Amino acid sequence: MKLWQTLLPCLAIFPGLTYGQANITRPLNYAVILFPSFQALDVFGPLDILNSLSMTYPLNLYILAETLEPVSTHHNMPAGPNSNVSESITPTHTFDNAPDDIEVLLVPGGVGTRAPAPALDAHVAFIKKTYPTLKYLITVCTGVGLVARTGILDGVRATGNKKAWAWVLAQSDKVHWVAEARWVQSGNIWTTSGISAGLDGMYNYVQTIYGEDVALTLANDLEYERELDWKHDPFSKLYNLTDPVHPN
Amino acid sequence: MKLWQTLLPCLAIFPGLTYGQANITRPLNYAVILFPSFQALDVFGPLDILNSLSMTYPLNLYILAETLEPVSTHHNMPAGPNSNVSESITPTHTFDNAPDDIEVLLVPGGVGTRAPAPALDAHVAFIKKTYPTLKYLITVCTGVGLVARTGILDGVRATGNKKAWAWVLAQSDKVHWVAEARWVQSGNIWTTSGISAGLDGMYNYVQTIYGEDVALTLANDLEYERELDWKHDPFSKLYNLTDPVHPN
Numbered sequence: 001m002k003l004w005q006t007l008l009p010c011l012a013i014f015p016g017l018t019y020g021q022a023n024i025t026r027p028l029n030y031a032v033i034l035f036p037s038f039q040a041l042d043v044f045g046p047l048d049i050l051n052s053l054s055m056t057y058p059l060n061l062y063i064l065a066e067t068l069e070p071v072s073t074h075h076n077m078p079a080g081p082n083s084n085v086s087e088s089i090t091p092t093h094t095f096d097n098a099p100d101d102i103e104v105l106l107v108p109g110g111v112g113t114r115a116p117a118p119a120l121d122a123h124v125a126f127i128k129k130t131y132p133t134l135k136y137l138i139t140v141c142t143g144v145g146l147v148a149r150t151g152i153l154d155g156v157r158a159t160g161n162k163k164a165w166a167w168v169l170a171q172s173d174k175v176h177w178v179a180e181a182r183w184v185q186s187g188n189i190w191t192t193s194g195i196s197a198g199l200d201g202m203y204n205y206v207q208t209i210y211g212e213d214v215a216l217t218l219a220n221d222l223e224y225e226r227e228l229d230w231k232h233d234p235f236s237k238l239y240n241l242t243d244p245v246h247p248n
Numbered sequence: 249m250k251l252w253q254t255l256l257p258c259l260a261i262f263p264g265l266t267y268g269q270a271n272i273t274r275p276l277n278y279a280v281i282l283f284p285s286f287q288a289l290d291v292f293g294p295l296d297i298l299n300s301l302s303m304t305y306p307l308n309l310y311i312l313a314e315t316l317e318p319v320s321t322h323h324n325m326p327a328g329p330n331s332n333v334s335e336s337i338t339p340t341h342t343f344d345n346a347p348d349d350i351e352v353l354l355v356p357g358g359v360g361t362r363a364p365a366p367a368l369d370a371h372v373a374f375i376k377k378t379y380p381t382l383k384y385l386i387t388v389c390t391g392v393g394l395v396a397r398t399g400i401l402d403g404v405r406a407t408g409n410k411k412a413w414a415w416v417l418a419q420s421d422k423v424h425w426v427a428e429a430r431w432v433q434s435g436n437i438w439t440t441s442g443i444s445a446g447l448d449g450m451y452n453y454v455q456t457i458y459g460e461d462v463a464l465t466l467a468n469d470l471e472y473e474r475e476l477d478w479k480h481d482p483f484s485k486l487y488n489l490t491d492p493v494h495p496n
Contacts, residue, residue: 044292
């Protein structure tokens with residue numbers, strides 16, 4: 001065995017290199033942004049995949065919010081029943097002290113994305129400020145609305161939640177919205193359809209960045225039957241949605 | 249309109265009655281138990297469905313753990329890469345001060361279920377103590393192993409994680425383990441296969457308890473294509489699993 005071969009496993013300790021394999025395109029540092037009334041599965045569908053991926057690839061995850069207080073899925077439903085159901089997640093960093101080495105940013109959706117200004121101004125500003133140094137950006141559900149407001153998606157093909165499609169479109173008329181899509185990959189940006197679609201979008205991201213063998217192994221371990229066709233979207237059909245006419 | 253009709257919506261405020269509809273079999277109070285190194289999707293797949301259900305039906309959720317300290321998905325992988333990926337959830341109650349009106353208990357799985365005694369003794373004891381007053385018990389993945397240890401599943405048909413099938417079987421030889429199953433309903437107990445199967449199992453629970461219209465509406469809102477056949481399980485085939493021979 002040659003010296004360089006004995007040193008191969010050590011490559012794993014260097015940021016940006018994959019475990020036991022030199023490939024600097026695979027990212028090390030992931031972050032997710034949270035806001036009050038985020039949708040739980042928007043966050044934990046993709047993160048469960050990352051949690052498992054981190055057992056074979058070195059990954060770091062930063063959980064970002066305005067403060068370090070736990071962030072809750074709870075949202076008030078004045079017209080709804082008298083329920084008390086919520087889960088609270090602990091951030092690891094605030095936007096102000098976020099690490100500057102984030103390579104992949106995950107933006108979830110949920111009822112909270114509809115909060116009127118200035119509730120999400122800090123989130124939108126953080127996405128806008130951070131995007132230029134990101135390798136990849138991933139949105140789930142109505143999270144695409146926060147990114148659309150930054151201008152990052154101007155002229156870019158993107159999708160979002162289908163039940164809230166009208167709201168999604170209203171966030172920007174410069175985005176090339178695609179109605180019939182489980183997810184859309186446009187360059188280094190993945191946007192997914194509503195909630196559960198974050199799983200299929202994240203598996204497609206893993207397939208693209210880490211390879212089909214890695215994505216398939218993860219899906220088998222997590223007992224998930226992936227949707228492999230980004231165009232497969234029964235929900236756009238259910239709501240009879242079509243792409244808006246894009247101004248040229 | 250008759251007086252009783254005008255009072256119908258008020259029924260929603262009474263525990264055990266469904267929103268706007270008198271049906272005392274539908275539960276109000278749900279709980280999930282957490283332990284270190286739980287699997288995120290085991291918890292948040294089913295809970296995301298409950299979060300959404302709580303917008304039309306009155307529901308309470310208790311998040312139970314040994315202490316009120318946030319509980320982390322993190323697990324040490326001494327042989328794995330140098331990763332730092334985890335999410336921490338805030339419990340609402342400890343086992344010692346848990347409300348005594350829990351009607352539905354959710355037991356997730358994850359690497360943490362393999363912790364050697366006495367790490368999970370309090371969890372197993374709580375499940376055993378609480379089961380007699382539950383309406384329904386739901387397990388995801390290796391969570392079934394904690395329940396199997398209580399004896400509650402003796403003589404009961406049940407399933408669990410397929411990659412960890414040998415470990416599942418080792419938790420009790422008195423359970424009638426079913427290898428080929430996305431989930432198994434046995435009386436008031438739902439046990440599901442690994443991780444992502446918690447989604448299909450929970451939708452089946454909702455379909456059974458709240459009705460197909462409620463389950464379908466939720467799945468459409470959450471953009472999820474449910475597996476409706478409990479016997480559909482490509483992962484038991486992948487691992488070439490068969491049911492153990494049960495002692496009579």
